[in-house]
Amino acid sequence: MAPPLASEQVFRELADGLALDNPADSFFSELAVCLARILRVDHVIVACIDPSDNTMARTLGLWSRGRLLNNFSYPLAGSPCERVIRNEPCHYPEKVCAVFPDDDLLADLAVESYLGMPIIDRSGETLGLIAVLDAGPLWSPDIAREALRIAAMRVGAELSRQRIMTAVEESERRLDTLMSHLPGMAYQRLHDREGSLTFVSHGAEALTGFDATHLTADDGYPFMEMVHPDDRQRIQRQIVQDVEQRRPYQLNYRLRTADGDTSWVSEQGQAVFDAGGKIAWLEGFIFDNTRQYESRRIQQAVMQIASSVTAMGGKPFFDQLVDHLTWALDADAGIIATIDASLADSCMSTQAAVIDGRKVENFSYALKGTPCEEVMEKGVCIITDKVAKILPPQADRFLGWARGYIGLRLDHSNGDSLGLLVVMFRSPLDDPDFVTTVLKIFAANAAAELERQMSGDYIKRLAFSDPETGLPNRASFMAQVSDALEKARSDHKTLGLLLMDLRRFKEINDTFGHSVGDSVLAAAGQRFCGMQHQDSELLARLGGDEFAVLIEAPTATMLADRMLCYQQSLEAPLQVDERWFMLDVSIGGALYPEHGMSPGELFQHASLAAHHAKRQGEGRCLYDEQLGSAILRRQQLLDDFILAMRDGRLMLQYQPQVDLATGALSGAEVLCRWFDDERGWVSPGEFIPLAEERGLMKELGGWVLKTTSKQLRDWKRSGVAVVPRISVNVSAQQLEDVSFGEEVALHTMGVCPANIGLELTESGFMRDPEQAIGLMQALKAQGFGLAIDDFGTGYSSLAYLKRFAADTLKIDISFVRDMLSSSHDYTIVTTIIAMARSMGMKTVAEGVETIEQAQALAELGCDQAQGFYYGRPMSAEDFAMKWLQWP
Numbered sequence: 001m002a003p004p005l006a007s008e009q010v011f012r013e014l015a016d017g018l019a020l021d022n023p024a025d026s027f028f029s030e031l032a033v034c035l036a037r038i039l040r041v042d043h044v045i046v047a048c049i050d051p052s053d054n055t056m057a058r059t060l061g062l063w064s065r066g067r068l069l070n071n072f073s074y075p076l077a078g079s080p081c082e083r084v085i086r087n088e089p090c091h092y093p094e095k096v097c098a099v100f101p102d103d104d105l106l107a108d109l110a111v112e113s114y115l116g117m118p119i120i121d122r123s124g125e126t127l128g129l130i131a132v133l134d135a136g137p138l139w140s141p142d143i144a145r146e147a148l149r150i151a152a153m154r155v156g157a158e159l160s161r162q163r164i165m166t167a168v169e170e171s172e173r174r175l176d177t178l179m180s181h182l183p184g185m186a187y188q189r190l191h192d193r194e195g196s197l198t199f200v201s202h203g204a205e206a207l208t209g210f211d212a213t214h215l216t217a218d219d220g221y222p223f224m225e226m227v228h229p230d231d232r233q234r235i236q237r238q239i240v241q242d243v244e245q246r247r248p249y250q251l252n253y254r255l256r257t258a259d260g261d262t263s264w265v266s267e268q269g270q271a272v273f274d275a276g277g278k279i280a281w282l283e284g285f286i287f288d289n290t291r292q293y294e295s296r297r298i299q300q301a302v303m304q305i306a307s308s309v310t311a312m313g314g315k316p317f318f319d320q321l322v323d324h325l326t327w328a329l330d331a332d333a334g335i336i337a338t339i340d341a342s343l344a345d346s347c348m349s350t351q352a353a354v355i356d357g358r359k360v361e362n363f364s365y366a367l368k369g370t371p372c373e374e375v376m377e378k379g380v381c382i383i384t385d386k387v388a389k390i391l392p393p394q395a396d397r398f399l400g401w402a403r404g405y406i407g408l409r410l411d412h413s414n415g416d417s418l419g420l421l422v423v424m425f426r427s428p429l430d431d432p433d434f435v436t437t438v439l440k441i442f443a444a445n446a447a448a449e450l451e452r453q454m455s456g457d458y459i460k461r462l463a464f465s466d467p468e469t470g471l472p473n474r475a476s477f478m479a480q481v482s483d484a485l486e487k488a489r490s491d492h493k494t495l496g497l498l499l500m501d502l503r504r505f506k507e508i509n510d511t512f513g514h515s516v517g518d519s520v521l522a523a524a525g526q527r528f529c530g531m532q533h534q535d536s537e538l539l540a541r542l543g544g545d546e547f548a549v550l551i552e553a554p555t556a557t558m559l560a561d562r563m564l565c566y567q568q569s570l571e572a573p574l575q576v577d578e579r580w581f582m583l584d585v586s587i588g589g590a591l592y593p594e595h596g597m598s599p600g601e602l603f604q605h606a607s608l609a610a611h612h613a614k615r616q617g618e619g620r621c622l623y624d625e626q627l628g629s630a631i632l633r634r635q636q637l638l639d640d641f642i643l644a645m646r647d648g649r650l651m652l653q654y655q656p657q658v659d660l661a662t663g664a665l666s667g668a669e670v671l672c673r674w675f676d677d678e679r680g681w682v683s684p685g686e687f688i689p690l691a692e693e694r695g696l697m698k699e700l701g702g703w704v705l706k707t708t709s710k711q712l713r714d715w716k717r718s719g720v721a722v723v724p725r726i727s728v729n730v731s732a733q734q735l736e737d738v739s740f741g742e743e744v745a746l747h748t749m750g751v752c753p754a755n756i757g758l759e760l761t762e763s764g765f766m767r768d769p770e771q772a773i774g775l776m777q778a779l780k781a782q783g784f785g786l787a788i789d790d791f792g793t794g795y796s797s798l799a800y801l802k803r804f805a806a807d808t809l810k811i812d813i814s815f816v817r818d819m820l821s822s823s824h825d826y827t828i829v830t831t832i833i834a835m836a837r838s839m840g841m842k843t844v845a846e847g848v849e850t851i852e853q854a855q856a857l858a859e860l861g862c863d864q865a866q867g868f869y870y871g872r873p874m875s876a877e878d879f880a881m882k883w884l885q886w887p
Contacts, residue, residue: 039144198216207265234253238251249269331425346367380408406435408443471541480538485598516576523575528566588608590622665884674687730759786804790810809842
């Protein structure tokens with residue numbers, strides 16, 4: 001066997017192998033060959049879990065004793081591969097066949113050692129495994145493990161890519177199938193005068209009579225040549241107008257087919273713009289619509305009624321509609337009638353009536369016993385002859401001639417009945433289906449106009465009131481604030497503005513759903529209404545969990561009193577159905593004109609005060625200039641911190657962790673520090689909360705992890721002793737990202753996972769414990785250390801703690817500091833140590849400052865300690881000089 005490669009050469013050749021642009025079908029085989037060569041092993045298996053049977057694995061690349069073998073499927077049960085796909089890297093340095101006596105594959109290969117690594121995609125799903133097997137022990141299992149971990153990440157990416165490509169191909173196949181069966185033509189064409197087609201679907205030939213390839217050829221038949229000459233200019237003008245407005249276009253026109261026939265078609269399309277904002281092409285769909293355009297006169301009438309919807313002069317809308325309707329159908333009478341709310345429910349009142357082309361004065365009539373009664377009950381009534389016999393007696397003098405009758409009910413979009421539309425004829429009906437089709441077109445317009453007229457007041461109320469609480473909404477409130485400030489300016493009066501945010505409302509929405517959340521908002525609104533002075537205060541809901549109050553002529557003292565009243569209104573729990581909810585409110589106040597002359601300025605300062613009240617937990621705050629300056633300074637601090645982080649002006653320090661039994665170095669915690677040229681050293685207690693508040697912890701945490709890994713590699717290259725474990729803090733925001741595990745693997749490339757410890761607070765991983773548990777278990781499977789920081793100060797349950805599978809508990813400094821003077825703290829420390837030991841976990845005590853504390857902790861069985869007694873946080877150079885021995 002050839003001598004083993006140096007570790008640097010292993011990773012260099014692995015990188016070259018992973019970078020090869022191999023075809024998808026040979027990538028896995030080439031990777032197996034590469035791994036066998038650089039790791040000096042007899043066998044390499046690259047396999048995926050069978051999508052149709054997750055108890056089986058299917059090889060993608062298989063190298064065995066100097067040659068590639070054909071791929072095959074094999075059962076996972078009873079094999080080391082079964083353990084690997086549980087996200088557990090498995091290493092059996094010897095006698096692997098004896099450990100798995102039922103694994104026929106191991107027996108056939110006659111191997112002694114086995115190392116397997118799971119292949120995991122970005123979502124955490126296990127896709128397969130990579131395993132190396134050899135007749136003897138692996139020459140360097142640590143290097144092999146790291147090489148397999150890197151290769152598994154690349155294979156996972158390739159398998160995910162292939163899945164996506166398969167899904168895309170399937171989508172394209174389905175799209176092609178859909179296009180083949182659409183009763184019309186999908187198209188793509190240039191925005192030119194000829195309408196040059198670049199793509200048409202399979203339905204093009206049925207619609208136009210022309211072969212699809214003939215339509216899209218360079219010298220093919222121009223699309224605009226198929227459009228009827230009388231319609232060509234009209235639709236081109238409409239397309240240009242709609243495209244310039246960047247809106248879809250809808251067209252109806254005549255199309256001349258290859259055999260010379262003319263058909264009516266409807267087209268819906270839109271322009272597609274390139275990155276520079278220029279029109280790249282037009283795309284859309286055209287279908288045969290001839291049946292709805294059987295009569296040129298009907299088409300003209302529909303166009304006229306559509307234009308009459310927006311007409312401002314001339315006859316009223318319903319008079320125009322009945323005129324067009326009777327003309328379009330050659331009807332002798334037409335009526336639009338609505339339910340008469342001033343009379344009994346069984347009465348109707350006409351909105352427009354035309355007989356023999358002349359308008360008839362509106363009238364009311366009873367439904368009972370008339371065809372209209374059937375219309376209102378069933379939605380439609382068709383009488384082909386002798387309808388006059390069943391009309392009311394009072395209709396004989398002007399409708400005694402009627403024979404044919406068709407009526408349609410007019411319905412509100414919510415399903416309520418609004419009225420009816422009727423046409424009558426002197427002759428029997430020969431084609432009631434045709435008349436009904438046309439009548440439906442006009443009925444839709446009539447119903448829409450009735451709904452618009454009847455809903456006008458409701459829409460106005462809706463536009464200016466909040467639907468959940470019934471209070472004025474933001475639009476209404478802002479308009480009234482502007483008016484009130486204008487009046488106060490002329491009257492030299494003072495106004496006060498309160499902005500109120502409900503705290504913990506998001507938790508209610510997330511836990512119980514938006515329906516319950518809306519009810520809670522309504523209940524809170526009622527409480528606030530109970531505090532409102534109706535004659536001098538305007539209360540509104542601005543949206544979400546934010547309410548506002550405008551108060552007339554207060555002093556600062558009066559405004560503070562009103563803030564207290566509104567805060568106290570939520571002291572008692574709110575009842576919604578059978579549940580009770582406790583809510584707090586953060587209130588910020590500002591005065592006009594002292595704190596702002598315009599609505600915008602007043603809102604800004606009240607909002608700053610509310611934000612300060614919420615952040616400080618004080619409940620209420622009145623704006624003043626000092627608060628504004630503090631917020632400005634805080635914003636400047638945030639801006640400078642972001643610049644420092646991104647310009648590389650942050651630094652890391654290392655605080656030693658010591659084994660209490662031996663006094664030897666057991667690890668170190670890495671701590672982020674910031675020295676600002678103007679401020680000097682800025683406390684982490686200032687910039688870390690800012691980073692958390694602004695969502696910067698993922699970026700900061702990634703920088704810390706990457707910089708720490710680089711320092712470990714630098715120390716290793718310089719020849720100093722390896723630090724057993726460097727602990728890095730992980731924030732709750734980092735755990736919210738499902739790809740956190742991949743980020744950790746990326747930032748720690750080239751570092752043994754066992755040398756990295758990840759520290760999480762209880763409150764951090766309890767934000768989403770299930771996701772945190774999944775992420776951390778996957779990282780632990782890769783060899784990373786896990787610790788619970790500040791243990792005892794959070795609220796995690798033991799059930800979660802056991803599933804979290806941490807290997808270390810860190811005892812919070814608040815318990816260690818007074819453990820020798822407080823029996824309560826001493827008991828807590830004792831309990832934490834005992835509990836950790838029962839769960840097989842180590843303990844690290846934080847904040848050890850005296851030898852007495854260290855001795856007491858050692859006697860209680862605590863494993864490790866850190867604190868000023870052993871050393872303050874120090875630079876990497878000082879840490880190496882004091883704690884890391886040179887060989």
